Amino acid sequence: MAFHEVRFPDNISRGARGGPERRTQIVELASGDEERNASWANSRRRYDVSYGIRRADDLAAVVAFFEARNGRLYGFRFKDWADHRSCLPSRTSSPMDQQIGTGDGVTTTFQLVKRYASGGQSWTRAITKPVAGTVQIALNGIAQGSGWSVEGKTGLVSFDTAPSAGIAIAAGFEFDVPVRFNSDTLDVTLDIERLGSITSIPLLEIRR
Template identity: 45%
Template sequence: MVRVGFHDVPFPAAVALGAVGGPIRKTDIVRTGSGAEVRRARWSGSLRRWDISLGIRNFAEAEEVLSFFEAREGRRHAFPFGDPLDHSSAVGGIAPSPIDQVIGTGDGVQTTFALTKRYGGVTRPIELARIGSVRVAIDGVETQSFSLVRERNAVVFDTPPPAGAAVSAGFLFDTPARFEDDSLRLQLGAKGASVPAIGLVEVRL
């Protein structure tokens, strides 16, 4: 299935490693007459933002970002971005194991389980698991009898996990993102390319 407004072309990995950023939330805060605060979340989850300019260290990388920007038509098309600090189901960004994240409980009928990652009590849907990285277990025992359906952000088992069985998964993943602006500012100096801030923002697919 083709996702409208999305190009499945990863952002240059070497530049992504130098990105600075993280999650953003949107909270309304109203102070009452007594001085107490009433706080209300406007978003159901975080959206992330990064500045990737520090990852551009030479002319070749600036040229690569320029080409990538043009191919995406500025902020028109989203793409997979490898967040250097949050791209693995495992704590610390280490290699995934099949028991990293509990993604459901079998009922003997259900075969499709959405990939998610938990941060304390908060669950984040994973939209772009990397193909070939997903490992799955049923009650702690790894199985190969599943397929990744990336367009549904889910794993689908060949046969339903038995009732009461814990279904878990480990994976690497990218975050869907787009350029924050429709313009780039690049300058060629004596020491190579000079690049002001270039923002990327997370999007929902």
């Protein structure tokens, strides 16, 4: 996958609009009842970052970023300000935020994940773009300052020694969303004061 490990400008992404998308097939029967089937097992996020452009310099930064990514060709990191931590937005990440696995005495590699739960149901999201320096790890509730490492491009946590059987492995972190531009065109408009704007700058989450 063609990907640049660079983040879209934070000052512009803060004003973005968007969130998760699901794909559901709904068939309405003659009786009025419905049959619903999920076409996607996982959600996919869409954003429009045009809302974050407030100055001419912001506009220039987006154009430069777009050109450097060759439009839709290269993916990049994006900070979703509404969902970028392993915990609630009002809290600070801790090593006990998300359980990422249970030791079996053999496995040394575990994927960072985040769970979304409501009403007894939950969905688990793989986190592939952790922010450097933010990952914390705990074994059975005890923070681990060493003995492990994390791959920033994949979100895989590797232990020097496999955690023993039954050991709960937890993590706290901040993360970015892997996205790409969803258009090969930027429609730039310059007003009388030469401030400028772009009608829409769609971004689409990259799923492997």
